[in-house]
Amino acid sequence: MGYDTTTAAATAAARMALLEEFFLEQPINSRPGNSRRATATTPSAPVNLGTVDHIRRSVYDLEQHTRAAAPDAGPLPARPSAAYDWVMQHTEHAPETVQRRRDVLIYKQQLEHAIRLGETGVVRRHRCPGCGTVGLHWRAGSVRCRNRRCRTPDGLGSTWTLSQIATQYIADQEKRRRRAT
Numbered sequence: 001m002g003y004d005t006t007t008a009a010a011t012a013a014a015r016m017a018l019l020e021e022f023f024l025e026q027p028i029n030s031r032p033g034n035s036r037r038a039t040a041t042t043p044s045a046p047v048n049l050g051t052v053d054h055i056r057r058s059v060y061d062l063e064q065h066t067r068a069a070a071p072d073a074g075p076l077p078a079r080p081s082a083a084y085d086w087v088m089q090h091t092e093h094a095p096e097t098v099q100r101r102r103d104v105l106i107y108k109q110q111l112e113h114a115i116r117l118g119e120t121g122v123v124r125r126h127r128c129p130g131c132g133t134v135g136l137h138w139r140a141g142s143v144r145c146r147n148r149r150c151r152t153p154d155g156l157g158s159t160w161t162l163s164q165i166a167t168q169y170i171a172d173q174e175k176r177r178r179r180a181t
């Protein structure tokens with residue numbers, strides 16, 4: 001099956017919507033005078049703050065990318081999950097390099113959202129940018145290759161960022177698409 005940017009954007013938006021929900025259900029309530037503060041079941045703030053930061057950073061990156069390509073793009077939608085449609089809309093006719101960067105960004109974000117939602121298995125079906133084998137796993141904040149022979153020059157097991165995984169993935173999809181046409 002070919003790579004479909006719109007589907008990736010929809011996946012990213014759906015996962016972002018889950019994160020929003022998670023955040024709305026567990027609001028940060030440390031503001032003075034907030035009556036919710038007294039509730040005994042208040043979840044720990046670091047989890048919430050992490051998610052808020054994550055959402056903000058994601059939207060910020062989408063906005064930066066889009067405005068660089070389309071300075072006339074209007075205001076961002078209020079809901080973070082709606083930002084993906086906004087990006088797609090304003091980069092639809094952008095040059096190929098811009099669209100490729102957008103695809104990598106969106107793909108990376110949907111991986112990040114999945115991991116934040118606890119679905120760390122999303123990395124498994126990707127190819128290792130180092131040795132090309134499928135057998136990646138998520139550990140201690142990075143993607144690791146299971147191939148014992150896949151090592152850094154220092155002899156350490158290779159680790160990758162989600163950005164590298166997304167870049168590799170989009171490049172693979174592009175090659176596949178070119179072969180198909």
Ligand SMILES: [Zn+2]
Nearest residue numbers: 128131145150
């Ligand atoms: Zn590898």
